[in-house]
Amino acid sequence: MMEKNYDVIIVGGGLLGCATAYQLAKRKAGNILLLDGNEIASQASSRAACLLTRARTKPALMELVQETYDCISEMEELLGEPLGLQQCGSITVASSEASLKGLEALEEAATRFGIPNERIGRERTKELLPWMDVEAVDVALYMPTDAFIDSALLCSGYARAAARMGVTLRPNCRVKEIMAGNGKVCGVRLADGEAVFAPVVVNAAGAWANLLMRPLHVGLPFTPVRSHFWITAIDSSRFPAGHPFTVIPDARAFTRSDVGALIIGLRESCCQPFDPSALTDKLEDFDFNRKAEWTVLDECAPLLKPYLHDIDDLPIAHYIAGPSCYVPDAMFIVGPVASYDGLFAVAGCCGGGVAAGGGMGRLAAELILGDSPFVDPALFAPDRFGAVDPFSADFQRRCADARSNKKGG
Numbered sequence: 001m002m003e004k005n006y007d008v009i010i011v012g013g014g015l016l017g018c019a020t021a022y023q024l025a026k027r028k029a030g031n032i033l034l035l036d037g038n039e040i041a042s043q044a045s046s047r048a049a050c051l052l053t054r055a056r057t058k059p060a061l062m063e064l065v066q067e068t069y070d071c072i073s074e075m076e077e078l079l080g081e082p083l084g085l086q087q088c089g090s091i092t093v094a095s096s097e098a099s100l101k102g103l104e105a106l107e108e109a110a111t112r113f114g115i116p117n118e119r120i121g122r123e124r125t126k127e128l129l130p131w132m133d134v135e136a137v138d139v140a141l142y143m144p145t146d147a148f149i150d151s152a153l154l155c156s157g158y159a160r161a162a163a164r165m166g167v168t169l170r171p172n173c174r175v176k177e178i179m180a181g182n183g184k185v186c187g188v189r190l191a192d193g194e195a196v197f198a199p200v201v202v203n204a205a206g207a208w209a210n211l212l213m214r215p216l217h218v219g220l221p222f223t224p225v226r227s228h229f230w231i232t233a234i235d236s237s238r239f240p241a242g243h244p245f246t247v248i249p250d251a252r253a254f255t256r257s258d259v260g261a262l263i264i265g266l267r268e269s270c271c272q273p274f275d276p277s278a279l280t281d282k283l284e285d286f287d288f289n290r291k292a293e294w295t296v297l298d299e300c301a302p303l304l305k306p307y308l309h310d311i312d313d314l315p316i317a318h319y320i321a322g323p324s325c326y327v328p329d330a331m332f333i334v335g336p337v338a339s340y341d342g343l344f345a346v347a348g349c350c351g352g353g354v355a356a357g358g359g360m361g362r363l364a365a366e367l368i369l370g371d372s373p374f375v376d377p378a379l380f381a382p383d384r385f386g387a388v389d390p391f392s393a394d395f396q397r398r399c400a401d402a403r404s405n406k407k408g409g
């Protein structure tokens with residue numbers, strides 16, 4: 001039998017909900033309940049490419065990512081076990097005027113923030129990336145402290161660390177509605193009809209967050225957009241484990257090593273949004289339009305060919321797709337929902353919830369507790385676009401364009 005009263009209820013046990021639970025518990029925010037309709041860490045947070053890209057042109061985003069790295073060290077200590085961070089480094093490649101400008105901006109931002117970076121020549125690039133045809137590379141920027149981490153393991157790390165500090169975790173417990181009246185929230189009603197009460201409710205329900213907001217007439221400014229990557233068959237001599245991940249803006253691509261295989265992420269010129277009301281409760285039951293994966297390859301593979309000449313013939317072993325929640329300005333959504341006291345949102349990950357989740361959770365915790373926030377919260381305010389309708393096709397297109405136009409990793 002579950003307790004009936006809490007100080008904070010968090011809906012969603014993905015990276016954003018679990019990181020928020022961890023950050024609240026660390027700040028001794030009282031009696032906290034985290035609910036998920038599925039297993040914890042089982043949805044978008046188990047489908048990521050897992051890049052923890054440190055350098056960003058927006059300083060606040062670098063702060064958020066740095067916080068995630070700090071959380072990983074803290075949680076490893078608290079849990080007494082490694083979370084499997086792989087410090088492989090990253091290489092950003094430029095082969096055009098436009099991408100060189102982007103690389104220079106990144107280089108400047110990284111240097112200002114103290115992130116180690118160096119330009120490397122073709123020979124060194126080839127040493128680090130044996131699979132790459134480096135003749136296509138004009139400039140390469142190497143950041144040796146970038147890393148990747150298994151996103152499901154990171155998510156369960158936040159959850160287990162939060163539980164260790166007293167948070168109650170309830171997987172397989174679906175929330176039917178967020179209860180509110182007289183301009184404030186008072187708790188949630190579960191799918192079986194049971195009500196649980198708290199003066200603070202955090203909506204961290206990922207791609208589904210707007211379905212819970214709809215009855216409250218609140219629209220969070222994001223839509224789920226298909227993100228995907230392909231994994232080649234294993235070829236350990238060509239794709240050695242732990243080699244740097246790459247960001248190749250001229251090919252709208254990134255790559256990452258995966259135990260002797262290569263992960264290849266490609267971004268189509270016109271990304272695919274989904275109406276949130278079309279989503280199934282579990283992503284396993286959702287059709288990400290599998291036939292289109294090959295159409296995307298037809299469009300994108302030629303762009304990668306100068307760097308990977310035999311991409312047309314490479315055996316592909318796996319295809320992974322999932323929803324990334326994009327916001328028109330490609331920033332996140334963290335903070336109070338103005339129309340209801342006690343209602344907070346942590347959503348709109350813009351394909352960066354693995355890297356920035358620890359920081360998003362920290363900002364959410366600070367705002368919930370009234371502490372002074374470590375980054376400017378106005379950048380992430382849920383209402384910064386005014387009233388939006390996330391169920392309209394026009395708004396969904398605006399959000400998808402934020403992914404289509406993305407340049408970084």
Ligand SMILES: Cc1cc2nc3c(=O)[nH]c(=O)nc-3n(C[C@H](O)[C@H](O)[C@H](O)COP(=O)(O)OP(=O)(O)OC[C@H]3O[C@@H](n4cnc5c(N)ncnc54)[C@H](O)[C@@H]3O)c2cc1C
Pocket residue numbers: 011012013014015016017035036037038039040041042043044045046047048049050051052151173174175176204205206207208209212227228229320321322323324347348349350351352353354355356409
């Ligand atoms: C293909 C792909 C590649 C990616 N690569 C990267 C990367 O390299 N680096 C990076 O930083 N990010 C990456 N991301 C993004 C990252 O995966 C997301 O930012 C992150 O997983 C979002 O976490 P979340 O908690 O918002 O969502 P989720 O993990 O989906 O969690 C939301 C949870 O809410 C629960 N829920 C929903 N509705 C209810 C309800 N009514 N009641 C109870 N529970 C509910 C769901 O069951 C779910 O568990 C990638 C994403 C994809 C799809």
